[in-house]
Amino acid sequence: MSTSRRDFLGAGAAAAAGLLVGSTLEAQRAAPVVARAQLAGRPTVMGSGNGIRGVARAYDQVMRGTDPLDAIIAGVNIQELDPEDQSVGLGGLPNEEGVVQLDASCMHGPSKRAGAVGCLEDIATPSLVAKAVMDYTDHTLLVGKGAKKFALAMGFREQNLLTEKSRQDWLRWKSRLNKDDFWLDHDDDVKVKFTSGTINMNAVNAAGDLSSVTTTSGYSWKLDGRLGDSPIPGAGQYCDNTVGAAGSTGRGEACIKVCGAFHIVEQMRNGATPEQAVMRTMERMVAMTEPRLLDEKGRPRFGLQFYALAKDGRTAAATLYEGARYAVCDDKGPRLLDCAYMYRRADMPRGAW
Numbered sequence: 001m002s003t004s005r006r007d008f009l010g011a012g013a014a015a016a017a018g019l020l021v022g023s024t025l026e027a028q029r030a031a032p033v034v035a036r037a038q039l040a041g042r043p044t045v046m047g048s049g050n051g052i053r054g055v056a057r058a059y060d061q062v063m064r065g066t067d068p069l070d071a072i073i074a075g076v077n078i079q080e081l082d083p084e085d086q087s088v089g090l091g092g093l094p095n096e097e098g099v100v101q102l103d104a105s106c107m108h109g110p111s112k113r114a115g116a117v118g119c120l121e122d123i124a125t126p127s128l129v130a131k132a133v134m135d136y137t138d139h140t141l142l143v144g145k146g147a148k149k150f151a152l153a154m155g156f157r158e159q160n161l162l163t164e165k166s167r168q169d170w171l172r173w174k175s176r177l178n179k180d181d182f183w184l185d186h187d188d189d190v191k192v193k194f195t196s197g198t199i200n201m202n203a204v205n206a207a208g209d210l211s212s213v214t215t216t217s218g219y220s221w222k223l224d225g226r227l228g229d230s231p232i233p234g235a236g237q238y239c240d241n242t243v244g245a246a247g248s249t250g251r252g253e254a255c256i257k258v259c260g261a262f263h264i265v266e267q268m269r270n271g272a273t274p275e276q277a278v279m280r281t282m283e284r285m286v287a288m289t290e291p292r293l294l295d296e297k298g299r300p301r302f303g304l305q306f307y308a309l310a311k312d313g314r315t316a317a318a319t320l321y322e323g324a325r326y327a328v329c330d331d332k333g334p335r336l337l338d339c340a341y342m343y344r345r346a347d348m349p350r351g352a353w
């Protein structure tokens with residue numbers, strides 16, 4: 001909306017008269033937020049579909065009065081500590097050198113704080129280390145050796161995160177890379193391919209306080225030192241206590257370029273519903289995708305999901321290709337809901353991942 005010259009002069013005159021023009025503008029900006037705040041009071045936890053056990057635990061904790069960030073971190077801890085889950089924490093698939101490197105970030109709406117860790121080794125719960133960065137330092141993001149040193153100083157337990165299954169998968173991937181190298185290929189029928197996986201979780205409690213967290217082992221076989229979107233507040237997750245929370249799973253490189261989670265929350269701030277917000281962000285992401293990653297019809301050859309939770313408890317998620325579901329828990333209990341999508345599953349380019 002443009003400001004007319006008359007409004008502008010009026011504002012100037014008011015300022016000259018010593019009136020609080022700033023607060024008038026602020027009041028205008030805050031208006032939709034106030035309306036949303038009146039709706040606050042519907043506790044909800046939501047996030048990626050693999051967090052279905054976690055949303056139930058987190059919702060239970062939120063209802064017992066646990067802080068929303070502590071509750072969702074307890075939710076994602078289930079996956080982080082599960083050695084069978086090869087996409088997060090303990091048992092996560094390693095990088096190309098066979099080393100498990102974990103990333104996580106979180107934001108606490110009421111106190112407007114954020115914390116993150118990247119390329120963290122030997123500590124199973126990067127979400128808790130990210131929160132410790134937030135709680136005990138004046139920094140937002142610690143990576144690599146420094147992140148581990150910090151975690152050990154905070155009392156986190158060091159452990160080998162590479163399970164036997166993940167080590168075997170890595171060895172198979174490595175041996176099949178090059179027929180002429182000194183690693184013998186084993187022709188068993190176990191298919192090892194590139195994998196990804198991450199948990200994003202967001203919560204709002206009865207007071208309308210929000211939080212968000214995302215945790216991952218990132219892409220399997222990634223380069224040493226690679227960070228995706230998960231440890232980046234504004235990309236892998238974001239939360240603004242006056243508006244809502246959001247997060248992402250899938251190709252982090254694509255999410256980072258559109259500041260995915262931040263973009264979703266900003267859309268909601270400007271009045272979009274959660275579904276409009278995730279779909280607009282998806283459209284923006286496709287528009288920002290380099291041609292080498294698009295098929296002849298302009299469709300990305302990769303997967304990406306966005307998740308949104310409004311302050312009033314409304315939720316939505318979007319996926320590029322039809323078929324993904326997201327997890328929600330509220331007074332109706334834990335369940336999986338369909339994500340909105342951009343393209344039908346049948347139109348997924350061959351070789352897309």
Ligand code: ASP
Binds near residue numbers: 195197229249
């Ligand atoms: N977003 C994660 C990353 O880029 C991966 C994933 O969600 O699959 O590291």
